[in-house]
Amino acid sequence: MVRLVKALWRGYTRMFSGWTRIALAALLGVVLGVGGFTVYYSGVTGYLGDDPATCANCHAMDEQYEAWQRGSHHDVATCNSCHAPHDNLVYKYINKADNGFWHSLKFTFQNYPENIQIREHNREITEAACLYCHGDFVDQATNSSTHKDETVSCIRCHDGVGHMR
């Protein structure tokens, strides 16, 4: 694999000589530079972390962020506590990447509804997050429903514990 890449690169670079080479290199450098700056300027690196302020980088999440600051879970949970999976780190970042991709796409093109709505698999992640902390306490409620293949939804009633919408 490495050899193949090396061979390709050699073949490719041999095609150019003199000024063309320099010009193309310069152009590529411009693209990489602009790209690098765009990444930095969009604050995208912050999304690798857990700081809720990052989630309000775009004003799309202003309401949720402000409501979380006034919410009952403010001192014990960040955005990721409820909106990122707890089962393993790899899945957490896959999920963050998935949501990040859609969020930035929709925000860039301003193509999202007035009241944003959670997608089904993300709702399930949130429901699981409730149980991650409160599972022992609500054992009876969840057990009595799971053996009947039902799931009691926490946020159907306990709506707005994280942030009133």
Add this chain to the structure above:
Amino acid sequence: MSTEREDAAMEDPKVDAPDPDDAGAKGDGKKKSRSGSSRKLVPALVLVTVAVAAGALTWLLTTIFEHKQESAASFTEVVELTDTSYDPAVWGQNFPIQYEQYRKTIEDTDGDFIAVTPTDEDPREYHTISRIESETRAQRMWRGYAFAVDYTEPRGHEWALVDQRYTERTGERFNQPGTCLNCHASMPEVYDELGDGDREAGFHAMNAMSYDEAYEHASSSIACIDCHDPQTMELTITRPAFIDGIRKAKAAEGVKDYDVNRDATNQEMRTYVCAQCHVEYYFAGDSKTLTFPWDKGLTVYDAMDYYDEVGWTDFTHEESGAELLKAQHPDFETWSQGIHATNGVTCADCHMAYSRVGANKVSNHQIMSPMVSDETINASCLTCHHSTAGEMRERVDGIQTRWQGSLNVSFTALDALITDITAADADGSATEEDLATARDYQRKAQFVIDYSFSENGRGFHAPAYSISILNQATDWARSGQLALRGVDVENGIGPAIPEQHMPDAGN
């Protein structure tokens, strides 16, 4: 950055195009067999690809920059607005977003426009569908009154003035007063002109005119200045009839000396500015003063009691001879009996839901039904109802279908009563006393049915209340039929065993 890869992929077919045998081959050995021309092509392709990628990146960078700027959006005062800034286009210079939305009320959001051939009498190219053609029993109950001639579905504010001007109801034969204009044109300018700066005086002067004469003074349909203070943009009441009406309604609730512009909260104003017009009304006395029948309260029965007390009648029915009332779009009064009013949800919350413009929220000035599309349902209902647009649509549809069913039952009963009174009057099969009783029942039943039918929410603004008053109307209409047959009926008698609504632990 994925853009580069994607662009390169998009260019791929072009790379292969000159030499199909080469397709997909990327080995080093193959490279040597490339023709000179395709070798020359590679730098050009790389150049194009890289240039496109650079362009896309720069675009992305600028959009991010723009979105960051939006968060610091500002208001620019282009013109100074005063109490005599009547023209909405001038306001539009300061508030372009709201103005643009406001002009959109000309659009057919309900899908009920129909193209018609313009004539000299009526130059309009579009009407809305006729309500008296789709509900012929409504036409019958209005026989002897202008509404039996022409009555169409409502549409946006932008049409308010033209539609009133060209409806047959304001034609010569009906000789309408200037009072009609109160709700179909921008009033501050007209009031100022006719009252020489005294708007109250202008209001009375206009009411005393003929409709045609008053119309000459109107320059615009409903506009910014009808609801907003030009200096502060605060919501404000400009209609004397509402100031007077709401004072009386509040007095009935025990609130003395209520001055709406002084005492109402901003949230209440988000309903009250609409309630200046979307209400039941009548033209009192020879002065034709626009008056809201709220002295006893805001229910349909309160209005009926008021009319009976002042001895008001709108028209005599052509067939049955009953002395009747005409009800008109009591949207505000009906809403006030419903669950949304109880929860402090105003007209504007649903009909002018916030729309996202940059990082700002703007009350959508394209006032319309929240049920127009999934987007409008989302913006209106889903702000409080954490549900889906589809579920909301089903719920509203259910409420309105049930109301439609009740309305149908009521109409059937009223129509039968009109037939029976007319027949009994003709063949003398009922005593004068029984005829009078039956006609009074028609007055009662018809007012309630008309009230609910003319209301724009189709039962939604107060579902239980709407069904309940129609239930009462049906009973009244059938009681009228029984009266003609000499049967005495007692209405409104409570149950033999009083219902215990709430558990009472003796607290």
